[in-house]
Amino acid sequence: MKMANVSGGSTARDTSALPRTTTRRFCKATGIAAMVVAAMLSTAVPANADPQPGNAFPKANARTGLPDGWNPGPESYGVGEHKNVEIPMADGVVLRADVRYPTDASGAPAPGPFPIVMTQTAYGKDSAGFLRLLSYDGVGPALQNALPSVIDVAKQITDAAGYGDYFVKRGYISVIVDIRGTGSSGGQWSILQPQEREDSKRVVQWAAGLPDSTGEIGLWGLSYLGMSELLTAGVMEPGSPIKALFPLMPGNNMFQDLLDHDGFLNIAFLSSILAVPVTALPQIDPILGLYQQPDKMLSVFVDHLISHFRDDGTWPSIINALMDGDKLYNSPYWESRAIDNVVDKIAANDIPTYLISGQYDLLQDGTPRTFAGLQNAYAGRSHNGPMPADAPSSGRYQMLTGPWFHIQPGSQRNTNDVDMHAIELAWFDRWLKNDHNGIDETGTPLHAIDVNGNVLESATYPMRETPAQRLYLAAGGQLSTGKPADATGSDRVDFTPVNAGTICNASFSRNFSGVFQLLTSLIGVDDPCARFPANPSVPPLLVNPTYTTDAFTEPTVLGGPLGATLYAVSDKPASAFNVTVQDIAPDGTVTALTDGQLAGNYRALDEDRTWRAPDGSVQGPFHPGSRESLLPVVPGAVTEYNIKVRPAFHVFAPGHRLQITIGTGDFPTHILNPKDYPALLGSSYDIERNADAASFLTVPLAGVSQIRR
Incomplete structure (x- = not known):
C-alpha cells in the first residue's frame, strides 16, 4: 500500500532538538479449525x-x-405476566421482578418447560413497561403508520430495558428484575456496587426454580444491564444455571470507559444520565409499579431517596470528584466494579458470550x-x-x-x-x-x-488483517510512513479548554450517550453533529495542527485501536492533549471517526494492561488513573505521551485520506481537574517531529490488496 506524504495544513515552527501467565488448557476441534482459517489471513x-x-x-x-x-420462526405463543414477584435477599431487602411467560390460545400457561432469558435493570422495569404500552401494545400499533419513527424509537428503548416480548412469543420465560435500590425494589443503590453480585446469586437460583422452566438461564441487557450480567456471570460457580450471555454495549472498565478519559472528566456522559436515569426514575418507578400498595410504595420511595445522599451515591460522588476527592481517581472502589476483573471467571466457566459494540x-x-x-x-x-x-x-x-x-x-x-x-x-x-x-x-x-x-x-x-504500522508526523502537516530525518522540527499548539466550544461534534454526540441520535431518530434522520470532529481549526482564533496521509489508491481498512505517541515540550508544569481521527473525502468532506484524550500528569503506563504492537509501539495504552500514579510535567523537557485513541472500523474509499488533529481541550464534552487549570491556562506545547523525537500514530491499516490473498 502506497502512502506518500501530503500536506495537511498545520502551523509549523522549527526549534532545536531536545534530549529525551500462567496458561491453562486449550485444545478443541473448533480451535484447530480456527487456526486453519487464521493461516489464510483473509477477511x-x-x-x-x-x-x-x-x-x-x-x-x-x-x-x-x-x-x-x-x-x-413465527410467534407461537401469547404472553402472560406475574407482576412484582417478590424475591427476599439475605439481609431482608426485597427485590421485585416481572415474570412474562408463554400462553396458549386460551390464555392459559403453555405447557413447558421453557428456558429463561433474564434482565437485571437499574432503570426501572415499570417505566419500561409503560413504554411498552406506548410502542408494542396500547396506542403503539394504532400510531405505527402515522408516526413510524416515534414508535420505532419507543420500541428500541423498550427492548433496551429488556421488556420486548419477542422471546416469550418464541418459547422463553422472560424475567425482568429491578436491582437493589431501583425500580420497585427496596434498598439503596450505588453504581455497580458489589452487593449487586451477592443479590444476583440469589436471584439466579430463584429464577432457575420457576415453574415450567428448564432451569437454564440466558442473561441479556444493554449498557448498565449488560455490565450487570457480566459481573453476575463473573461471580457464579461452575455449573451454574447461567448458560449464555448477550450483553449490548457493556464496556470493560467503567472508570476508564465512562467517567475519566485519562484525566479528562466526562461531563457529557454525566449530563446524559443525571437528570432522568439516576435522579428521576428511582423516584418515579415506585409510583408506577406499586401505586396499588401504598405502604410498600412509600417504603421503596424513601429507600431510593436515601440513596442520593449516601457517600457512594451519585451526587455526593460527583461533588467529591470535582473537589479532587478520591472518586476522581482509579482505586479499589472502581476496580471492584470493573468487568475486566471477571473475564477470567466467565471463560473458565465456559459461558458463551455474544457482545454487541x-x-x-x-x-x-x-x-x-x-x-x-x-x-x-x-x-x-x-x-x-x-x-x-x-x-x-x-x-x-x-x-x-x-x-x-x-x-x-x-x-x-x-x-x-x-x-x-x-x-x-x-x-x-x-x-x-x-x-x-x-x-x-x-x-x-x-x-x-x-x-x-x-x-x-x-x-x-x-x-x-490490518497489522499496526507507524505513521509519523512530518513537516507541512504530512502523515508519513518514513521517520523524520531532520535534526529539528516541531509544531506549536496552545492550550484552550474550549476548542471551539460546541456541543455539535462527534465527541459530544458519542459521550452524551447517543441522546442526539435518539432525538433526531424521532423525525427519521441521523444526528447531523456526529460527522464533525471535536477540534476544528478556526484561524486565527484557534489553530490545531493537522497531519494527513496521501490519498489512498485502493479501499483501505482501518481495523481496531490506535495509539498516538507524542513527544512534546510544555512551557508550564501541566499539559493536555485531544487527538481526533477523521476521513477526508476528495471534495473536502470531513467524517469524524474516533478520538482520544490525555492529561499530561496521567501519562504513566500500566504495562500489564497496555497493548503494544509487535514493534513495541503503544497501540492501546492503559493509564492507571490513580492518584499515586500521577507524574509531574517538567517545563522545557521533551516528554513522551501515549494517548489512547479509541478503536475504529472503517474502509477508506480510493481518493480519501486519513487525517489526525491535535488539540488540547474538549469542553463541554470533557473538563480537566479544576485544580490544574491555573497551570494549564496560557500553556503551549511544541509537538516534536524530528530524528531524536519523532511523534507518530500507531494505526492498524491495510489496503484491500494486502488483505485478500
Missing part, C-alpha cells in the same frame, strides 16, 4: 452478505450476523477489550493483552460492532438495520435449546460494520 465474506458488484467488501443487511439457512458508542474501546479478554482467557493466555495475530479463536465468544450509538444498537446510519432480535434468539436457541444452528460455527468471531455498511470479519482483535 471472511459471510454467505448471507455477498459483495456487490464493484465493492471490495460485502454490505450489511437484515441477515448480517445470522447463520445460513436459519430463520427465527458500537463505533458511535461511548464504550467503543471497552467492549472490544472484553471480547479480546474472553478469547485470551478461554485460550489460556493472559486476558490483559491484545489477541496475538496467529491466535486461534472460538465461536463461543463473539462480538458484533457497527455504526451504532449507545441506546440504539443495530440501528444503522446510511444502510439497512441489523436484526438484533434474531441474532440474540439464534444465540440463546443454540445454548439454551441445544439448537445447533451454526451461529457458533465460525472462525471469524469478530464482525464489524463500518458507517457505509461494509462488513469486515476477523479471527482476532486487533484484526490480524
Whole structure:
C-alpha cells in the first residue's frame, strides 16, 4: 500500500532538538479449525452478505450476523405476566421482578418447560413497561403508520430495558428484575456496587426454580444491564444455571470507559444520565409499579431517596470528584466494579458470550477489550493483552460492532438495520435449546460494520488483517510512513479548554450517550453533529495542527485501536492533549471517526494492561488513573505521551485520506481537574517531529490488496 506524504495544513515552527501467565488448557476441534482459517489471513465474506458488484467488501443487511439457512420462526405463543414477584435477599431487602411467560390460545400457561432469558435493570422495569404500552401494545400499533419513527424509537428503548416480548412469543420465560435500590425494589443503590453480585446469586437460583422452566438461564441487557450480567456471570460457580450471555454495549472498565478519559472528566456522559436515569426514575418507578400498595410504595420511595445522599451515591460522588476527592481517581472502589476483573471467571466457566459494540458508542474501546479478554482467557493466555495475530479463536465468544450509538444498537446510519432480535434468539436457541444452528460455527468471531455498511470479519482483535504500522508526523502537516530525518522540527499548539466550544461534534454526540441520535431518530434522520470532529481549526482564533496521509489508491481498512505517541515540550508544569481521527473525502468532506484524550500528569503506563504492537509501539495504552500514579510535567523537557485513541472500523474509499488533529481541550464534552487549570491556562506545547523525537500514530491499516490473498 502506497502512502506518500501530503500536506495537511498545520502551523509549523522549527526549534532545536531536545534530549529525551500462567496458561491453562486449550485444545478443541473448533480451535484447530480456527487456526486453519487464521493461516489464510483473509477477511471472511459471510454467505448471507455477498459483495456487490464493484465493492471490495460485502454490505450489511437484515441477515448480517445470522447463520445460513436459519430463520427465527413465527410467534407461537401469547404472553402472560406475574407482576412484582417478590424475591427476599439475605439481609431482608426485597427485590421485585416481572415474570412474562408463554400462553396458549386460551390464555392459559403453555405447557413447558421453557428456558429463561433474564434482565437485571437499574432503570426501572415499570417505566419500561409503560413504554411498552406506548410502542408494542396500547396506542403503539394504532400510531405505527402515522408516526413510524416515534414508535420505532419507543420500541428500541423498550427492548433496551429488556421488556420486548419477542422471546416469550418464541418459547422463553422472560424475567425482568429491578436491582437493589431501583425500580420497585427496596434498598439503596450505588453504581455497580458489589452487593449487586451477592443479590444476583440469589436471584439466579430463584429464577432457575420457576415453574415450567428448564432451569437454564440466558442473561441479556444493554449498557448498565449488560455490565450487570457480566459481573453476575463473573461471580457464579461452575455449573451454574447461567448458560449464555448477550450483553449490548457493556464496556470493560467503567472508570476508564465512562467517567475519566485519562484525566479528562466526562461531563457529557454525566449530563446524559443525571437528570432522568439516576435522579428521576428511582423516584418515579415506585409510583408506577406499586401505586396499588401504598405502604410498600412509600417504603421503596424513601429507600431510593436515601440513596442520593449516601457517600457512594451519585451526587455526593460527583461533588467529591470535582473537589479532587478520591472518586476522581482509579482505586479499589472502581476496580471492584470493573468487568475486566471477571473475564477470567466467565471463560473458565465456559459461558458463551455474544457482545454487541458500537463505533458511535461511548464504550467503543471497552467492549472490544472484553471480547479480546474472553478469547485470551478461554485460550489460556493472559486476558490483559491484545489477541496475538496467529491466535486461534472460538465461536463461543463473539462480538458484533457497527455504526451504532449507545441506546440504539443495530440501528444503522446510511444502510439497512441489523436484526438484533434474531441474532440474540439464534444465540440463546443454540445454548439454551441445544439448537445447533451454526451461529457458533465460525472462525471469524469478530464482525464489524463500518458507517457505509461494509462488513469486515476477523479471527482476532486487533484484526490480524490490518497489522499496526507507524505513521509519523512530518513537516507541512504530512502523515508519513518514513521517520523524520531532520535534526529539528516541531509544531506549536496552545492550550484552550474550549476548542471551539460546541456541543455539535462527534465527541459530544458519542459521550452524551447517543441522546442526539435518539432525538433526531424521532423525525427519521441521523444526528447531523456526529460527522464533525471535536477540534476544528478556526484561524486565527484557534489553530490545531493537522497531519494527513496521501490519498489512498485502493479501499483501505482501518481495523481496531490506535495509539498516538507524542513527544512534546510544555512551557508550564501541566499539559493536555485531544487527538481526533477523521476521513477526508476528495471534495473536502470531513467524517469524524474516533478520538482520544490525555492529561499530561496521567501519562504513566500500566504495562500489564497496555497493548503494544509487535514493534513495541503503544497501540492501546492503559493509564492507571490513580492518584499515586500521577507524574509531574517538567517545563522545557521533551516528554513522551501515549494517548489512547479509541478503536475504529472503517474502509477508506480510493481518493480519501486519513487525517489526525491535535488539540488540547474538549469542553463541554470533557473538563480537566479544576485544580490544574491555573497551570494549564496560557500553556503551549511544541509537538516534536524530528530524528531524536519523532511523534507518530500507531494505526492498524491495510489496503484491500494486502488483505485478500
